[in-house]
Amino acid sequence: MSFNILSEEWDARAVMEGRDIRVSAVLLNYLPDVAALQEVSNKWYPILETNVGGIYKFTRTKNLHREGTYTTLIYNTQTTKLIEEGLEYYSVGNSKRLRSIVWGLFESIATGERYVVFSTHWDVGAERQWMRMTEAKEMADFCQSLYDKYKVDIFACGDYNASESTEEYQTFIKESGFVDAKNSAKHINRACKTYHTLFESVSTSTYESIDHITFMEQTKPKVLYYNTLIAEYIIDASDHTPIYIDIKLAK
Numbered sequence: 001m002s003f004n005i006l007s008e009e010w011d012a013r014a015v016m017e018g019r020d021i022r023v024s025a026v027l028l029n030y031l032p033d034v035a036a037l038q039e040v041s042n043k044w045y046p047i048l049e050t051n052v053g054g055i056y057k058f059t060r061t062k063n064l065h066r067e068g069t070y071t072t073l074i075y076n077t078q079t080t081k082l083i084e085e086g087l088e089y090y091s092v093g094n095s096k097r098l099r100s101i102v103w104g105l106f107e108s109i110a111t112g113e114r115y116v117v118f119s120t121h122w123d124v125g126a127e128r129q130w131m132r133m134t135e136a137k138e139m140a141d142f143c144q145s146l147y148d149k150y151k152v153d154i155f156a157c158g159d160y161n162a163s164e165s166t167e168e169y170q171t172f173i174k175e176s177g178f179v180d181a182k183n184s185a186k187h188i189n190r191a192c193k194t195y196h197t198l199f200e201s202v203s204t205s206t207y208e209s210i211d212h213i214t215f216m217e218q219t220k221p222k223v224l225y226y227n228t229l230i231a232e233y234i235i236d237a238s239d240h241t242p243i244y245i246d247i248k249l250a251k
Contacts, residue, residue: 001032002119002157002213003242006198007041007070011239013198016043022237024051026229030244031055033080034073034106036119036157036213038240039098042068059085059104063096070097071121071158073104081107083114090138092131093123099135101142105150113249115221116146120158122168132161132168140176143216153221153249156214159240163208178214181245185226192228198239202230211243222248 005023008014024047027035035056040048045061045068056074063069064087075082084105093099103118120139123131139156146154156178162169164180172178182191192204194211209228215221225246234241 001027001030001035001242001244002038002159002211003035004038004121004159004211004238004240005040005044006238006240007039008043009041010039011198014239016047019237020044020047020051022233024048026234026237026242027052027056027074030229030242031076031079032244033108034075034104034117035242036073036117038071038119038121038159040068040070040072048074057082059102060087063087063100064089065096067097069100069102070095071100071119072102073117073119075104075106079109081109083107088142090131090135092134094128094131099123101139103146105152108249111249114150115153115155115249116150117155117157118146120156120160122159122161124161129168132166133171136162136168136172137175140172140178143176143178147216153247154216155247157212159211161210163210165208169212173214176214177217179217181213181215181223181247182226182243185223185245187225189225189227190230191226192230194228194241194243196235196239196241199236202228202235202241204230209243211240213243213245224248
């Protein structure tokens with residue numbers, strides 16, 4: 001799963017009460033093995049640790065400057081082991097709290113298969129398109145370095161702040177050799193826009209999204225299912241809706 005859960009810092013309407021239960025309910029209802037989260041503020045960490053901590057653990061809560069990292073991963077300890085983790089900064093970006101890659105090497109408890117997932121959050125705004133281009137190229141290089149080290153499936157999840165038609169998204173896809181999960185899923189329940197005004201409905205009239213789960217094509221994991229989650233309780237949780245996939249790892 002990839003889910004930008006909206007920091008309360010950016011929107012006066014984004015009070016935590018009510019949203020905290022909804023975000024926690026998404027995790028507990030869908031029970032992803034790993035969820036890539038963005039905009040996890042210092043207020044979000046204790047809330048999620050209280051509400052879902054019986055099942056989930058964070059890979060990390062601090063960045064390299066000992067600040068709270070707003071880009072992180074949470075994993076299901078009943079199904080998944082964390083083997084190794086790390087954090088990489090982009091060379092550009094408006095905030096070290098936001099603009100990074102938090103990654104984890106995970107192992108399935110049931111099968112022993114290993115895979116890498118990371119969470120990222122590119123810069124936003126037309127004036128920062130050049131930053132997203134740099135982030136796209138650096139992320140592609142980092143994906144290759146992870147594959148060279150671990151030789152496992154890699155899933156690049158997050159809020160790219162760039163839809164499929166943008167130059168920066170296409171640059172990442174071209175230079176990384178990755179594909180978008182929704183373009184190869186055996187079954188798509190819904191693929192649509194993920195960003196919306198808080199407490200308002202999501203437009204399902206467009207295929208394009210700024211939140212993505214992409215993976216390295218050469219390893220060929222099978223994407224069995226893809227869904228953009230737009231239930232009413234989810235719409236009111238954040239100004240982004242989560243995306244969710246079921247996969248069969250490559251052998």
